[in-house]
């Protein structure tokens with residue numbers, strides 16, 4: 001055969017098993033449906049029988065590849081290249097260890113662990129087994145932060161003095177997930193608010209800082225809004241059953257989940273395993289006395305914070321400041337990077353950022369250009385990051401060139417440690433923690 005004309009064989013799709021077929025896994029596994037030449041789902045581990053069955057049908061899985069537990073899966077010889085682990089936070093380490101030991105590479109949802117102590121065996125296991133582990137820091141794949149990182153790396157604003165970031169958790173998301181939902185109590189979900197909602201932000205801060213690592217961290221925060229004493233006078237305990245103020249309350253379950261069905265109400269039906277189709281059905285579900293999503297937001301007894309600020313001192317003297325403000329009027333991720341020669345100001349939701357550079361000759365003493373990412377930033381709630389991270393995982397497994405931001409487990413340690421230490425500081429009344 002003439003080797004000059006011989007075509008290289010097309011690479012086989014990467015085969016994966018989904019562990020935890022919930023909301024996140026449904027998004028990542030879409031790639032198998034849109035691009036079967038790249039990804040194939042060949043098995044599922046899911047404790048919820050309905051979701052397990054949905055996965056069986058969606059990916060045409062044989063019964064013997066549908067499992068109730070990771071233990072059942074690892075009782076069989078390895079039959080896929082990798083696992084996409086989208087269980088809830090508190091299960092990440094305990095489900096990942098047997099998978100790594102069994103030879104599976106992993107795409108693992110963040111956080112990779114709940115604490116430094118819990119994460120250490122996972123890091124060691126990945127090192128010992130030589131398995132590839134990528135953590136789902138989807139924001140690293142967004143054109144917004146990628147372009148910003150390039151601007152900083154090119155030296156356009158000089159040396160970084162401070163990165164200030166704010167995650168404004170909009171009141172729609174805050175109430176459905178962090179007040180009424182599964183993330184409201186650390187004992188249930190496993191994570192503190194900073195870990196579950198802001199590990200991306202601190203990861204991005206550390207990523208933008210490049211080689212510059214944190215030296216010390218402190219943090220304060222608490223619950224300012226979603227607590228009993230903030231309930232308006234005369235408010236009931238349950239929006240649809242006994243609250244005379246329901247029509248005027250911005251958190252009314254009827255207003256949020258029935259009258260405006262596109263404002264995060266999917267979380268309500270997903271997390272309660274209901275899929276109502278009419279308003280009457282929705283109302284009947286929300287009226288059930290034990291439905292968590294119609295509880296008064298001020299009486300949910302949340303154990304996580306609704307606002308928190310973090311102060312980081314980096315080794316070269318630069319600082320990082322971050323605030324999470326839960327229950328804001330609009331969801332936003334704001335970033336302001338100040339350098340010795342200029343600054344960057346951006347709002348992720350507006351899909352653009354401004355670069356200002358010192359220029360004594362220019363009117364006002366500076367020039368400004370705006371980098372508009374709106375043409376590139378599409379596809380999902382994370383600006384295209386959800387799909388891109390799966391494609392990068394496939395590239396990693398195939399030994400192809402990965403993105404410069406590819407969040408391997410090793411690469412994710414700094415951002416996670418920033419969160420772990422910030423929370424430690426908050427619990428110690430803001431005491432400074434050494435990195």
Ligand SMILES: NC(=O)c1ccc[n+]([C@@H]2O[C@H](COP(=O)([O-])OP(=O)(O)OC[C@H]3O[C@@H](n4cnc5c(N)ncnc54)[C@H](O)[C@@H]3O)[C@@H](O)[C@H]2O)c1
Pocket residue numbers: 019020021022023024025045046047048051068069070086087088089091095109110111136137138196382
């Ligand atoms: N990267 C991101 O931007 C991002 C965004 C949201 C959530 N997350 C993270 O994704 C993870 C999953 O979140 P979700 O919203 O998809 O949750 P989910 O509750 O929708 O899905 C979790 C699934 O795991 C299943 N499960 C529970 N125990 C299991 C076990 N022992 N073995 C196998 N399956 C089990 C549950 O039945 C459920 O279907 C969480 O860790 C969350 O913090 C990441």
